[in-house]
Amino acid sequence: MNSTIDQIAQHRSIRQFTSQPVAPELISQAVKAAQQAATSSNVQAYSMLQISDPKVRHKLAELCGNQEKVAECGAFFVMCADSRRHRLLAKRANKKYQSHLEGFLVGVIDACLFAQNLAIAFESMDLGICYIGGLRNDLIQAQKLLNFPIGVYPLFGFCVGYPDEDPFKRPRLPLQAVLFKDQYPSDQEMLDLIDEYDQEMSTYYIQRGASGRTWSPQIAGFHEELRRGDLADFYKEQGANLT
Ligand SMILES: Cc1cc2nc3c(=O)[nH]c(=O)nc-3n(C[C@H](O)[C@H](O)[C@H](O)COP(=O)(O)O)c2cc1C
Numbered sequence: 445m446n447s448t449i450d451q452i453a454q455h456r457s458i459r460q461f462t463s464q465p466v467a468p469e470l471i472s473q474a475v476k477a478a479q480q481a482a483t484s485s486n487v488q489a490y491s492m493l494q495i496s497d498p499k500v501r502h503k504l505a506e507l508c509g510n511q512e513k514v515a516e517c518g519a520f521f522v523m524c525a526d527s528r529r530h531r532l533l534a535k536r537a538n539k540k541y542q543s544h545l546e547g548f549l550v551g552v553i554d555a556c557l558f559a560q561n562l563a564i565a566f567e568s569m570d571l572g573i574c575y576i577g578g579l580r581n582d583l584i585q586a587q588k589l590l591n592f593p594i595g596v597y598p599l600f601g602f603c604v605g606y607p608d609e610d611p612f613k614r615p616r617l618p619l620q621a622v623l624f625k626d627q628y629p630s631d632q633e634m635l636d637l638i639d640e641y642d643q644e645m646s647t648y649y650i651q652r653g654a655s656g657r658t659w660s661p662q663i664a665g666f667h668e669e670l671r672r673g674d675l676a677d678f679y680k681e682q683g684a685n686l687t
Contacts, residue, residue, distance in 0.1 A: 451564065451567060451568050452564060454567070454613070455563070455564075455567060455613070456611050456612070456613045456614060457572075457573070457574040457575070457611075457614075458572025458573060458574055458603075458605070458607045458609065458611070459513050459574055459609065459611075460513065460516075460607070460608040460609040461513060461516055461517040461518055461572065461603070461605035461606060461607065461608050462518075462605065462606045462607075462608045463516065463518075464518055464605070464606045465518045465519065465605075466518035466519040466566075466571060466604055466605060466606075470566075470569055470571070471494070471519060473565070473569075474562055474565035474566050474569065475492070475562065475565075477561065477562075477565040478558050478559075478561035478562035478565055479558065479561075480561070481554075481557040481558050481560075481561040482557060483554045483557065483558075484550045484553065484554060487530065487550060487554065488529075488554065489525060489526055489527060489529075489530065489547070489550055489551035489554045489555075490523070490524060490525055490526050490551060490554045490555035490558050491524050491526040491528075491596065492521045492522065492523050492524065492558075492559075492562075492602070493521060493522045493524065493590065493592075494519060494520070494521050495520050495521070495522065495590075498515070500589055500590075501514060501515040501520055502515045503589055504520070504579070504586065504589065504601070507578075507579070507581060507582045507585050507586055507589075508576050508578030508579055508581060508601060509578040509581050511576060511578050513574060513576075513603050514576060514578075514601060514603060516605075517574075517603035517604060517605035518571070518604060518605030518606055519603075519604050519605065520601060520602070520603055520604075521601065521602040521604075522579065522586075522590065522598050522600075522601055522602075523555050523558075523559050523598075523599050523600050523601070523602050524551075524555060524592065524596050524597055524598050524599060525548065525551025525552045525554065525555045525596075525597040525599055526551060526555075526595065526596050526597070527541075527543070527547055527548075527551055527595040527596075527597075527683070528593055528594070528595035528596050530547075530595070531594070531595045531683075542685075543683060543684060543685035544685050544687075545685060545686050545687060547685075548597070548679070548684045548685070548686060551597060552597075552599060555599055556599075559575070559600075559602060562602070563575075563602075566604045570606075571604050571605060571606060571607075572604070572605060572606070572607035573602065573603060573604045574602075574603040575600050575601070575602055575603075576600055576601030576602065576603060577600050577601075578601070579598060579599075579600050579601040580599075580600065580672050580675060581672065583598060583674070583675070583678045584674070584678060586598060587678070587682075592682065594682060594683040595682070595683045596682065597679055597682055597684060612648065612651055612652060614648065615641070615644045615645060615648050617637070617638070617641050618637050618640055618641060620637055621634060621637040621638065621641065638659070638660055639660075641659055642658040642659050642660050643658075645657075645658045645659040646658040
């Protein structure tokens with residue numbers, strides 16, 4: 445193919461890192477590249493906080509569900525949707541700042557595009573990365589530690605560092621289960637494709653020493669209960685309008 449596609453296709457999350465820090469120049473290079481991600485109307489509604497204080501990293505590791513990698517990786521960041529700059533500009537221009545769901549979504553989308561570009565940039569430097577959705581386990585406590593101003597919405601953490609493990613790549617759904625031509629497939633077609641994938645995932649889990657596991661039972665159980673039900677209240681407190 446080409447080296448970019450090869451690079452992207454090699455991704456796997458890294459969860460064990462050596463203690464080697466990531467040099468600030470590498471971080472700057474990766475962030476500059478990541479900033480070139482497309483952004484809705486060039487609003488650039490995201491930002492990222494690097495957490496360098498070891499005590500704060502340890503506390504965040506706990507809050508993220510005792511994920512030690514948060515404290516141990518070479519560099520840890522909190523990725524945010526960010527309307528703060530827009531609010532400052534509105535205020536300076538004596539204009540009203542109207543918070544709305546569209547603005548929130550734009551920030552979330554922008555932050556994700558930036559984050560995934562950043563992931564690829566770091567991986568191209570032979571570093572490993574892991575997104576940390578566990579940050580949303582307890583955003584109220586995370587906010588007490590990090591003091592984000594109104595208009596900044598922490599979304600997830602992001603570990604980067606030198607890998608201290610070499611995990612298998614996790615298989616993905618068949619192409620036909622995510623790329624459709626002209627119309628959405630029937631439910632039965634989709635379920636058949638998933639059965640195919642379950643077989644592949646079951647081989648993957650056997651290789652990892654976790655035989656008996658596969659994908660669909662996991663996903664089927666994933667949405668049985670309300671998860672992180674305090675998110676809307678948290679983001680509203682931070683200034684989001686979710687209607
Ligand atoms: C937004 C987001 C949040 C995630 N949160 C966590 C997390 O808290 N802890 C973790 O170990 N992995 C986390 N992951 C990694 C996923 O579990 C992983 O990407 C997925 O299982 C696919 O595996 P792979 O990245 O190795 O291909 C997260 C990934 C994303 C995109």
